[in-house]
Amino acid sequence: MKLLLSEEIGFCYGVKRAVGIVDKLSTTHKVKTFGPLIHNPQMIEKLIAKGVDIADEVIKDDCKLVIRSHGVGPEIYESLEANGVNYVDATCPFVKNAQNFVKAKDRENVPIIIFGDKSHPEVKAVMSYAKNVIVVESIDQIDKLPNFEKVAVVSQTTQSKRLFQRVILLLLDKASEVDVYNSICGATEKRQEEAARLAKIVDIMIIVGGKNSANTKRLKMVCSDYCDKCRHIETVDELKAEWFGGNSIAGLVTGASTPDFIVDDIIERLNLWFGRDLSIECLN
Amino acid sequence: MKLLLSEEIGFCYGVKRAVGIVDKLSTTHKVKTFGPLIHNPQMIEKLIAKGVDIADEVIKDDCKLVIRSHGVGPEIYESLEANGVNYVDATCPFVKNAQNFVKAKDRENVPIIIFGDKSHPEVKAVMSYAKNVIVVESIDQIDKLPNFEKVAVVSQTTQSKRLFQRVILLLLDKASEVDVYNSICGATEKRQEEAARLAKIVDIMIIVGGKNSANTKRLKMVCSDYCDKCRHIETVDELKAEWFGGNSIAGLVTGASTPDFIVDDIIERLNLWFGRDLSIECLN
Numbered sequence: 001m002k003l004l005l006s007e008e009i010g011f012c013y014g015v016k017r018a019v020g021i022v023d024k025l026s027t028t029h030k031v032k033t034f035g036p037l038i039h040n041p042q043m044i045e046k047l048i049a050k051g052v053d054i055a056d057e058v059i060k061d062d063c064k065l066v067i068r069s070h071g072v073g074p075e076i077y078e079s080l081e082a083n084g085v086n087y088v089d090a091t092c093p094f095v096k097n098a099q100n101f102v103k104a105k106d107r108e109n110v111p112i113i114i115f116g117d118k119s120h121p122e123v124k125a126v127m128s129y130a131k132n133v134i135v136v137e138s139i140d141q142i143d144k145l146p147n148f149e150k151v152a153v154v155s156q157t158t159q160s161k162r163l164f165q166r167v168i169l170l171l172l173d174k175a176s177e178v179d180v181y182n183s184i185c186g187a188t189e190k191r192q193e194e195a196a197r198l199a200k201i202v203d204i205m206i207i208v209g210g211k212n213s214a215n216t217k218r219l220k221m222v223c224s225d226y227c228d229k230c231r232h233i234e235t236v237d238e239l240k241a242e243w244f245g246g247n248s249i250a251g252l253v254t255g256a257s258t259p260d261f262i263v264d265d266i267i268e269r270l271n272l273w274f275g276r277d278l279s280i281e282c283l284n
Numbered sequence: 285m286k287l288l289l290s291e292e293i294g295f296c297y298g299v300k301r302a303v304g305i306v307d308k309l310s311t312t313h314k315v316k317t318f319g320p321l322i323h324n325p326q327m328i329e330k331l332i333a334k335g336v337d338i339a340d341e342v343i344k345d346d347c348k349l350v351i352r353s354h355g356v357g358p359e360i361y362e363s364l365e366a367n368g369v370n371y372v373d374a375t376c377p378f379v380k381n382a383q384n385f386v387k388a389k390d391r392e393n394v395p396i397i398i399f400g401d402k403s404h405p406e407v408k409a410v411m412s413y414a415k416n417v418i419v420v421e422s423i424d425q426i427d428k429l430p431n432f433e434k435v436a437v438v439s440q441t442t443q444s445k446r447l448f449q450r451v452i453l454l455l456l457d458k459a460s461e462v463d464v465y466n467s468i469c470g471a472t473e474k475r476q477e478e479a480a481r482l483a484k485i486v487d488i489m490i491i492v493g494g495k496n497s498a499n500t501k502r503l504k505m506v507c508s509d510y511c512d513k514c515r516h517i518e519t520v521d522e523l524k525a526e527w528f529g530g531n532s533i534a535g536l537v538t539g540a541s542t543p544d545f546i547v548d549d550i551i552e553r554l555n556l557w558f559g560r561d562l563s564i565e566c567l568n
Contacts, residue, residue: 101461165453172449172466177385179463182456 002249003270003280004202006194009263012187012256014092018069019043021090026052029064034076035121037068037090038257039213042235046259060085069257070121071095073128074103095122098154098183099129105152106130110179113145115167116156120214123156139166148175157185158215158256160192160222188215188256192222198251198283199226204243207232208262209255216255223253236265241273251283286533287554287564288486290478293547296471296540298376302353303327305374310336313348318360319405321352321374322541323497326519330543344369353541354405355379357412358387379406382438382467383413389436390414394463397429399451400440404498407440423450432459441469442499442540444476444506472499472540479503482535482567483510488527491516492546493539500539507537520549525557535567 011019015038025031032055036044048054055065058079064086067076071091080087091099105112111132116123118135127133136142153171155164161184171178199205205223209216211234223230233239244250254263270278295303299322309315316339320328332338339349342363348370351360355375364371375383389396395416400407402419411417420426437455439448445468455462483489489507493500495518507514517523528534538547554562 097460165456168452168456168464169449172452172464175466176381177463177465179461180452180456181461182459 001244001247001274001278003267003278004198004249004251005280005282006191006198006251006253007283008187008191008194009252009254010258010260012185012191014069014094014185015257018066018090018092019047021088022047022052022066025064025066025088026050030062031066032063033066033068033090034058034072034087035068035070037066038210039070039216040210040234040255040257040259041212042262043257043259058083058085064088066090068121069095071099071125073125075128092157092185094157094183094185095126098126098157098181101152101154101181101183102126102129102133105179106132110150110152111148113151113153113167113171114156115153115159115164117214120156122158122214126154126156136167139163139170142167142170142174145171145174150177150179151175152179152181154181154183156214157183158188158218159184160218161189185215185256188218191215191219191253191256194283195219195222195251195253196226198253199223199230201249202227202251203245203248204229204231205251205253206239206266207253207255208234208266209258210234213255213257216258219253219255223251227251235262236269239266239269244270244274285528285531285558285562287551287562288482288533288535289564289566290475290482290535290537291567292471292475292478293536293538294542294544296469298353298378298469299541302350302374302376303331305372306331306336306350309348309350309372310334314346315350316347317350317352317374318342318356318371319352319354321350322494323354323500324494324518324539324541324543325496326546327541327543342367342369348372350374352405353379355383355409357409359412376441376469378441378467378469379410382410382441382465385436385438385465385467386410386413386417389463390416394434394436395432397435397437397451397455398440399437399443399448401498404440406442406498410438410440420451423447423454426451426454426458429455429458434461434463435459436463436465438465438467440498441467442472442502443468444502445473469499469540472502475499475503475537475540476506478567479506479535479537480510482537483507483514485533486511486535487529487532488513488515489535489537490523490550491537491539492518492550493542494518497539497541500542503537503539507535511535519546520553523550523553528554528558 316337
């Protein structure tokens, strides 16, 4: 049995940065994150075990408040300032770029389309930077949009590049001018490409990451275009020996907020089950 | 033998408008056009026969000077004003839109990419509205472009929509923000779609229009993707009876600056050759 790992494994830049900020702060301060820092329950548990709490609202106390990687809207910053809260911003820099673009277009009074999931905290925050915003959740919604003289468009950072490209081309039939901000995260895009390459050549794809993680769910969608047997798991405990046949090839990809220790657990378990029959390689 | 005509035949809106302006003016004034009014030599001959001259430079005389459908750069307007020339602007309104977009982006200091033919008068005029302009003539040139923080992009109005779409998607790998102005003329686009539909079902395609007409040449390119026998002719004198077999189906499309009288000549000639064996239908 062979296990093929994608090259990009574990935390992406934005998640690594956010976790690093909290780790460093927690050595000197009592830390709270404003909502769960990242979309990985196991990593959140680890942080809680270290004494990092989760705050649901802006309250001034003796803690350092950390804004999570998905970002927040301008009303939260205003409230933080107004209440004199001691805070650190761990918003992913790529999400911040999208927020800044939306803010700039709002100032120009250009209507804005966000391609993403309305209920996702990243999208919720980005959309709150403008008044005239439409969230498009699927391609077939474009047809129902009105025509525009000019429209701006951004995407949730974890969207599929291929779908975002289709959105752009369809919008060009709806508007004379389309101002596109390419907000898809390069690392997310690379993970999706690697996942597709892996899914084409393996018997089973193991997708590891939070069940609430948009980029992990997206990886599963990408893989299921090419591989019939895709399993999205959060931890090693969901892994089943019977998924793997004698001579099978398994692929493994992780979401951008999946900590390395979960991957280590999985490899350890596979080694335990298959021992010398298992070879591990990296996709190249 | 069957002749299938495309639905859009003869002058497009911009050409009809330009010819109309000259026709009307020439009843009351001596008229000169600044360069040939449209890219159709036979129509230009007709205008010359009516007494409409072609001017190569801005000179003040007792004529009304008409700016042709392809438009001119800002330096020409300045020269017209400075010399007190009596002129009328017959620039195609869709070309004007592209000029205005380029002018606006130049004011914002955004670099501009024009997808089109560098030597075409429309592109020459549009590009003169900005300082920081790159003309991209083919898809493979995109790869050699530098990376941009932000870039604006327009197309020659007669470009293929499919190619312009590819340009946009490739630019999104080169720039964080791509501001697209959809400058492809809707009528040109419709003609290309109809030409492709026709080319798929006929034995021979007759493409009628100026040999110097960009949109007519584009129609031939589109047709040759689907039909092996494509003939671009300017006038009935180039038509050959041996092109048409006994039971063949011929398709006919025209460029946007092809006058109706040339199409009438062709139909008359085919009637002369094939008489009752010829049926004429319109694509629907």
